[in-house]
Amino acid sequence: MDYMFNKKIETISRNKILEIQLKNLKQIVHLVYENVSFYKKKFKELKIIPEDIKTLKDIRKLPLTTKDDLRDNAPFGMIATSMDNCVELHASSGTTGIPVTACYTPNDLEIWSEVMARCLSMSGLTNKDVFQNPIPYGTFTGAFGFHYGAQKVGALVIPSGMGQSERQLKLMEYYSATFISGVASYAMRLAQVAQSLGIDLHRLKVCNGLFGAEMFTPGLKKRIQDAWNMDVHDSYGLTEMCGPGVSTDCDVHDGLHLWEDHFLAEILDPNTLEPVGPEEEGELVLTTLTKEGMPLLRYRTRDITKFYDQKVCDCGRTHIKHTPIKGRSDDMIIIRGTNIYPGQIESVLMKNKAVGSNWRMFLTTDDNNVDQLTVEVESKSLLSQIEQIALEKKLIDDIKSVIVFNPNVTVLPPNSIAQEGLKAKRVVDNRKKD
Ligand code: DLL
Numbered sequence: 001m002d003y004m005f006n007k008k009i010e011t012i013s014r015n016k017i018l019e020i021q022l023k024n025l026k027q028i029v030h031l032v033y034e035n036v037s038f039y040k041k042k043f044k045e046l047k048i049i050p051e052d053i054k055t056l057k058d059i060r061k062l063p064l065t066t067k068d069d070l071r072d073n074a075p076f077g078m079i080a081t082s083m084d085n086c087v088e089l090h091a092s093s094g095t096t097g098i099p100v101t102a103c104y105t106p107n108d109l110e111i112w113s114e115v116m117a118r119c120l121s122m123s124g125l126t127n128k129d130v131f132q133n134p135i136p137y138g139t140f141t142g143a144f145g146f147h148y149g150a151q152k153v154g155a156l157v158i159p160s161g162m163g164q165s166e167r168q169l170k171l172m173e174y175y176s177a178t179f180i181s182g183v184a185s186y187a188m189r190l191a192q193v194a195q196s197l198g199i200d201l202h203r204l205k206v207c208n209g210l211f212g213a214e215m216f217t218p219g220l221k222k223r224i225q226d227a228w229n230m231d232v233h234d235s236y237g238l239t240e241m242c243g244p245g246v247s248t249d250c251d252v253h254d255g256l257h258l259w260e261d262h263f264l265a266e267i268l269d270p271n272t273l274e275p276v277g278p279e280e281e282g283e284l285v286l287t288t289l290t291k292e293g294m295p296l297l298r299y300r301t302r303d304i305t306k307f308y309d310q311k312v313c314d315c316g317r318t319h320i321k322h323t324p325i326k327g328r329s330d331d332m333i334i335i336r337g338t339n340i341y342p343g344q345i346e347s348v349l350m351k352n353k354a355v356g357s358n359w360r361m362f363l364t365t366d367d368n369n370v371d372q373l374t375v376e377v378e379s380k381s382l383l384s385q386i387e388q389i390a391l392e393k394k395l396i397d398d399i400k401s402v403i404v405f406n407p408n409v410t411v412l413p414p415n416s417i418a419q420e421g422l423k424a425k426r427v428v429d430n431r432k433k434d
Helices: 014-035 037-046 056-061 067-072 106-122 143-153 166-176 182-197 218-230 342-351 387-402
Strands: 088-091 102-103 130-132 156-158 179-183 207-213 230-237 243-250 255-258 263-268 282-288 299-305 331-337 339-341 353-363 371-379 406-411 426-431
Touching: 014 037, 014 282, 056 263, 067 406, 088 143, 102 106, 106 143, 106 230, 106 243, 130 166, 143 156, 143 179, 143 243, 143 282, 166 182, 179 182, 182 207, 182 218, 182 353, 207 218, 218 230, 218 342, 230 299, 339 342, 342 353, 342 371, 342 387, 371 387
Parallel strands: 130 156, 130 179, 179 207, 207 230, 353 426, 371 406
Antiparallel strands: 088 102, 230 243, 243 255, 263 282, 282 299, 331 339, 353 371
């Protein structure tokens, strides 16, 4: 069974967790009310004061916070302390406009390291490991979160940064790396590069990996496991909370433990904004309980998941578990009246052994004004024309069974879909908008 970085807090009783949450919630509510004009205004509009928060259920009286609120107050309008107290800044990639900026006090960095150390230990990292971190070091939270956490565990960190796949593989071999991290799709990209260079990944010493930052279906997880012959864990997080470090799956591999002493989680119906029923799916909404730099109340993550009802896991941890993120509510595509998450397509593709790991989907409108879906996917190895046509037919049938109508499928040779940017871009929507 996996090692616990902070056994006392990871196995603390449910009653105690709730007690800590209430105490911290009251404090954070005071902090933002007194220091962030955005929240002071919201409290006035809602006719509430911090003293109205008497129980955890009272959280529902508090305002929700959205990415637009953060953008409207960018870059530093949501900071709850003097800038003199902040020592580090990170920002989300800002693919859709103004980046979200978060500032950290020394205590925020300490807590970030602690939650990441818990996630990494849960995934098997110890002070005997050589930890390679192939994530870009920069304003993206990924590299620093893993770096701080791995050092806190006491592992030897190789800050290899991202890119230059051949160099990454050589470093792994040269320094006998035992544990790697990264953006989920990059682990598969590295495996493909290794194959084309004739490097046998099973000969490397790497036996554990913790990945995340984007859609991470069980199918892709299994692919990475098999390609690298290692145990793979799923790491979830977002810049607005700290970066990676919010939750990770334990060795039971059935749900991700979310650190409830630092984050208070709710799952709401994204349309009604009411809490969903037990084990029902909805949008994850998070409140930071201990942050000083940029504490947030009820932040709408847009990430779709559900909680498990079971409170104590076989691993002994008491912190709540959620299912792997199914997708973002803003990623859901409605095509010919059917709701599709890209993850559903990926799940079908990853089940097929002839399929490689890179894929994307195009949405277009044909001359009759009907929406069309085309899935482009790489094959695992070079195929003959007959094999290619057979695979395309098979994938059309398999995808149809999930989305009801016939998609177009094009199978491409290995390594032919170029990846731009840090996170894989799976959906290209070129439909006519009227
Ligand atoms: O991606 C933080 C991170 C870095 C997490 C490295 C894990 C590993 P952002 O760039 O702010 O932060 O993007 C956050 O990415 O709201 C999810 O939609 C998505 N995401 C992150 N982790 C996962 C995961 C980092 N494990 C957004 N599974 C989140 C699915 C994920 N989606």
